[in-house]
Amino acid sequence: MAAPTFEPIRGSYMHLSLGGRPHRLYFEEAGQGIPLVCLHTAGADGRQFRHLLNDEAVTRHFRVLAFDMPWHGKSLPPAGWQDEEYRLTTRGYVDLILAFCDALQLERPVVLGCSIGGKIVLELACEHPERFRALIGLESAAYQPPWYDDTGWLHRPDVHGGELSGALMSGLIAPQSPDETRWETLWGYMQGGPGVFKGDLYFYRVDGDFRDRVGQIDTTRCPLYLLTGQYDFSCTPEDTRLTAEKIPGARFTVMTEIGHFPMAENPAQFRRYLLPVLDEIRAAAR
Amino acid sequence: MSRAETHASMLSLPDLVNGDPALVRRGRYLTGTFLVEIGGTEFLVRVVEGRIAAVEVGPFLMRSWTFALRASEDAWRRFWEPTPSPGYHDLFAMKKLGVARIEGDLGPLMANLRYIKDVVAALRRRA
Numbered sequence: 001m002a003a004p005t006f007e008p009i010r011g012s013y014m015h016l017s018l019g020g021r022p023h024r025l026y027f028e029e030a031g032q033g034i035p036l037v038c039l040h041t042a043g044a045d046g047r048q049f050r051h052l053l054n055d056e057a058v059t060r061h062f063r064v065l066a067f068d069m070p071w072h073g074k075s076l077p078p079a080g081w082q083d084e085e086y087r088l089t090t091r092g093y094v095d096l097i098l099a100f101c102d103a104l105q106l107e108r109p110v111v112l113g114c115s116i117g118g119k120i121v122l123e124l125a126c127e128h129p130e131r132f133r134a135l136i137g138l139e140s141a142a143y144q145p146p147w148y149d150d151t152g153w154l155h156r157p158d159v160h161g162g163e164l165s166g167a168l169m170s171g172l173i174a175p176q177s178p179d180e181t182r183w184e185t186l187w188g189y190m191q192g193g194p195g196v197f198k199g200d201l202y203f204y205r206v207d208g209d210f211r212d213r214v215g216q217i218d219t220t221r222c223p224l225y226l227l228t229g230q231y232d233f234s235c236t237p238e239d240t241r242l243t244a245e246k247i248p249g250a251r252f253t254v255m256t257e258i259g260h261f262p263m264a265e266n267p268a269q270f271r272r273y274l275l276p277v278l279d280e281i282r283a284a285a286r
Numbered sequence: 287m288s289r290a291e292t293h294a295s296m297l298s299l300p301d302l303v304n305g306d307p308a309l310v311r312r313g314r315y316l317t318g319t320f321l322v323e324i325g326g327t328e329f330l331v332r333v334v335e336g337r338i339a340a341v342e343v344g345p346f347l348m349r350s351w352t353f354a355l356r357a358s359e360d361a362w363r364r365f366w367e368p369t370p371s372p373g374y375h376d377l378f379a380m381k382k383l384g385v386a387r388i389e390g391d392l393g394p395l396m397a398n399l400r401y402i403k404d405v406v407a408a409l410r411r412r413a
Binding site: 145147148153158159160163164166167168170171172174175176230231233 | 400
């Protein structure tokens, strides 16, 4: 039998204050060099970046970091959560990212975010360009026309929220994505806490419409890359194109044979698009 | 896939589903009837504890169903291609594209979504 092997990823728990309340936040990291902070999709967790964290072509030059948002993965909800309805807001999300970067004293990190993470990088580009070396939005747009109008199905006693989340998200994965990574991506969705995916979608659908503000983004202060999967019908390539057209200097790429979860559903295909972007960011840093 | 072939494959649904133990197990808490419309032709699919008990072809005069999945013949044909094009690769993708409609009582659909998606996608194997 082959000997067990070990990945170079380190996991840590950070205690920090968010919104005036103590939180215990889990994050993973690997590599050294330019900090690259990775933001997972709604209703999921940092495991989506495990392939990136294990990719030597990336970790040779970048310190890759991925946290689980509060309420997600191994990060706990704050004390008192049992009587609350979880809702992600633009303000809370930005504060979380800045607090995480400050706590680790990251110097002008790159932020790469997917879906809700892709949307929040637009906000970071708008409000805090000086704090980041570059921003990468995956499946990112200032606005996406909704494909459902009742997120209530995601959190009610007669429908299993995890099973439903997995079944809904299955359609956002490209048919070409390998079975193993497809099902691992869906497993993450099936494991979400009750109402958490729904709470994230509040930001995605209601609180995160940036159409009136994307024009203010100045890519000369911080480069912005937008990459969207061909099979993503939640944030379509067309949605991203409309956003990119409003931002002079934004770099827009359509990723073929990829859906809404590039780094998780098809890591091999995704790195073909990501590595050139990271090379460019690194070249600019020299 | 011609119209006759599309209809023939709908009628082959019981064999495809009932011959897949994992799929039957996934639907074991679902009993009911849903409607599939393919370009004006309606099919009633009767599910009993995850097995397809019957597929009937319309037209129907006064029949009950719980939820309906409706799309044009062209949309279903694209959906059942071995590697569908973007927008035709998923039921909700077709809904967003405006080429499919999902109607009726969505509760049983949402509670059994993976099963129902897998049932309609079962025909993809033959395409």
